[in-house]
Amino acid sequence: MEHKTQQTTLPLSPFTQPIRCIVKLGGAAITCKNELEMINEEILHKVSEQLRQAMIASSEKPPGMDWSKKPASSEIFCDPEKFEDCSSMECGRFIVVHGAGSFGHFQASKSGVHKGPLNKPLVKGGFVATRISVTTLNLEIVRALAREGIPSVGMSPFSCGWFTSGRHISSADLSSVAKAIDSGFTPVLHGDAVFDEIQGCTILSGDVIISHLAAYSKPEYVVFLTDVCGVYDRPPMEPNAILLKEIAVAEDGSWSVVKPKLQNSIELTVAAHDTTGGIKTKISEAAMIAKLGIDVYIVKAATSHSLRALNGDLRSSIPDDWLGTVVRYSR
Amino acid sequence: MEHKTQQTTLPLSPFTQPIRCIVKLGGAAITCKNELEMINEEILHKVSEQLRQAMIASSEKPPGMDWSKKPASSEIFCDPEKFEDCSSMECGRFIVVHGAGSFGHFQASKSGVHKGPLNKPLVKGGFVATRISVTTLNLEIVRALAREGIPSVGMSPFSCGWFTSGRHISSADLSSVAKAIDSGFTPVLHGDAVFDEIQGCTILSGDVIISHLAAYSKPEYVVFLTDVCGVYDRPPMEPNAILLKEIAVAEDGSWSVVKPKLQNSIELTVAAHDTTGGIKTKISEAAMIAKLGIDVYIVKAATSHSLRALNGDLRSSIPDDWLGTVVRYSR
Structure with missing residues (x-):
């Protein structure tokens, strides 16, 4: 006699290997709450350093991976020899998600992106403005992590095909995130403006992203x-x-x-x-x-x-x- | 008697309505070729202005959509009333793809991202560094277009799930791009570092992205x-x-x-x-x-x-x- 097994409601997870940790960098912690679009550099640096210590076993700091030109410099810095000395770049399987803090908040609240609809010019403008602001912060966080030698890659939920319906996640392509982790990178996601099937658009918060990622990737801790x-x-x-x-x-x-x-x-x-x-x-x-x-x-x-x-x-x-x-x- | 129709090798296109134009902003045109990570602001501004003229029928410039804080300012600028006056925000169906120019090139060539493999520390570092550099340029281009009132949204091929196999596109999720266009936005893609099924990673050029997009979206002109x-x-x-x-x-x-x-x-x-x-x-x-x-x-x-x-x-x-x-x- 055959027993019907209970069917899970979750679609198949693309995460094939265990995730160690999902970290939320709270917007209030890494930005200056009372100053518009201002990063708390000291905290972000310290947080990046601690993430590196938790993720990379080696006591030595690995070479930096942000080779961009620094302000007021005309040169890009990279020392390939330093990488030759790295026998391995093993790195804990972490996913980083950050909030917006003093980025995005002004743009979103001024325009009502969280409730749509997109055919309202102000909402459409606010959608664009919000995404510019939060992706600016995302880039700076990816940079801070990369400077510590964490192989971080920015992944915007909007670009990754995350949609909501009535403000609840209705579709999220996790395969890109899983593929990035499997390839040894640290995905860095963020609260973002996304399309909503019912109201046109909304704000997908970092906390909701984490709940969703946790359900599929089953990290050891958050x-x-x-x-x-x-x-x-x-x-x-x-x-x-x-x-x-x-x-x-x-x-x-x-x-x-x-x-x-x-x-x-x-x-x-x-x-x-x-x-x-x-x-x-x-x-x-x-x-x-x-x-x-x-x-x-x-x-x-x-x-x-x-x-x-x-x-x-x-x-x-x-x-x-x-x-x-x-x-x-x-x- | 039945005739077998010739089967197309292309999967179903997610583009349901016609695209008017795909534009490539050449890296050499919008950046300063001989200066590392330097945008040619004058050309980028003029290009954005022409794109707005071509895309938006109204003779009046629509309100800007980059509300971020300007350097050396403590305020974010947005005038919601200006949006109330916009009866419509109709905008031609364009896709913008840009090259890297003096962004990304140094990082990619120094590390060999185009040929992999990813388990080589220098390649892994270069992958992160290249993505930081090209997404920095992408953000600035999205900003320039948004300032002209073009509802631009940055979409990185890496995040959108574009993969290659032996440096040829093997998978590209175009549904996010199609959804953005259908919602009245202008997707802005770019040459990017992506995963390659055979060699680990490679550089996906803006030109290859355009060929692929053109085949699926059938624009009127490029x-x-x-x-x-x-x-x-x-x-x-x-x-x-x-x-x-x-x-x-x-x-x-x-x-x-x-x-x-x-x-x-x-x-x-x-x-x-x-x-x-x-x-x-x-x-x-x-x-x-x-x-x-x-x-x-x-x-x-x-x-x-x-x-x-x-x-x-x-x-x-x-x-x-x-x-x-x-x-x-x-x-």
Whole structure:
């Protein structure tokens, strides 16, 4: 007698080998929040350095891969001999996704790209302007990673054929991303303006991209690098704000704070302290990934804590002195 | 009795509506040949202006779509009211493809990206460096077009899933390009570093991209904007170099100079005067497109002659005072 096996609703994944980590570079962490289209160079440099340390085993920094002319220089720099000395360029299988921060946000909100429709001239103009702004940031991040010797390649969701329908991903060609990883590169994706089958166009956020990529590529862990230490019970600037260190996700998707033991149940609904959604949204997104059995670490970028998270040091147990939020599936 | 119809080898084209024109912005025309990674701003501006005149019927310049911060400014500029006045943003169905010129060339040649393999550290580094350089140029061209009010969107062949096998295109997802055009945008593609199934990676040239796009999208005409007046019988700098005004392509792909009537048959083999291949290569590529019944105009960028070519003024007949080379199928 034959048993019908339960069919999965996900199409076949193009990822043939395991991914180690998907990293989100939060827009607030790598750009200057209050200055339009301004990168936080210091943080981006530090983040790139930590990514290199986590991805490339060699203690020596590999030769840089951004050979472009530097401003106020007339020369391009590349030393081929340095590459001859590299016996291997083995590099951890990471996918990087970044937000927009002070890039793209102005253009998108001014024009209403997130809700369409495209036949409205202002929306069409905003679509073009938003893509110019976010791809400018993408190029700079690819550059920063390449300077550290990470073989990064920029991949815009718009170009990669990501579409939405009613703002939910309806189609995403992951084969290019998988092929890039299989060939030893680090794909760098970003929140982008994309076509939407119902409303014409929308903004596809970095967080939604990560959820989608996680579902198909099943990374060992996911790291969200932000500008605060993790998820708090209220806006982190408020006195007495408590860092939620561990959140457990149940099989039905519900979640609860395991650590610290809170005396009063926290009022999460009022604490909508960031622009992309409140704590609830943030935890719900992380919980969706955690439900796949993938640990999610939310941690302040460019700190010793983020390096431990990127290294995968937290997979067995979370040390008491680690500052950040772990969202984890509890079977 | 049934007759078997001849089967075409081309997969189904995603282009559902006719394309008016594919334009190649030659690398030599839009960049400064002798200065590394330097755009020829004056030519690029003029080319963008002519493209806008050819694509957008309205005599008034539409509002700009690059709202990014200008250097040394702290503000982003966008005037939403200007868009409210636009009753329509109708725009000719053009595809723009550009070469690399002084971008990418150094990085590619220094590392041997065109021949692979990717497991060689220098090639891998060069792949990353080449992509950074050519996408930098792509972004600047998208910006220049957007400033003219052309709804341009950058699309890298690498991200769009273009692969080669033995340096010939083996797979190219044209649906993203078609979808962008159908949504009223102008895709801007470029010569790029891509994966090759046999040798690991290679350089996919802008000219090969155009041939491929032309075969599937069947544009009304194709324009190559270069830094010289057209194709000559010898290096154009040489005294007595003769501009070949009309080249006829026969059904078997062979071609002959129709205008001017040359006294001696020209020695094309010795005249390999540019880096991407000699005259023969250039004409052969144009001939392949012409064989599809598509007129090809090779003309100096940013001149009155290029504007007439972009406008499609030459489709019925070529005026005697037009300077350039027409490559045309003669049935």
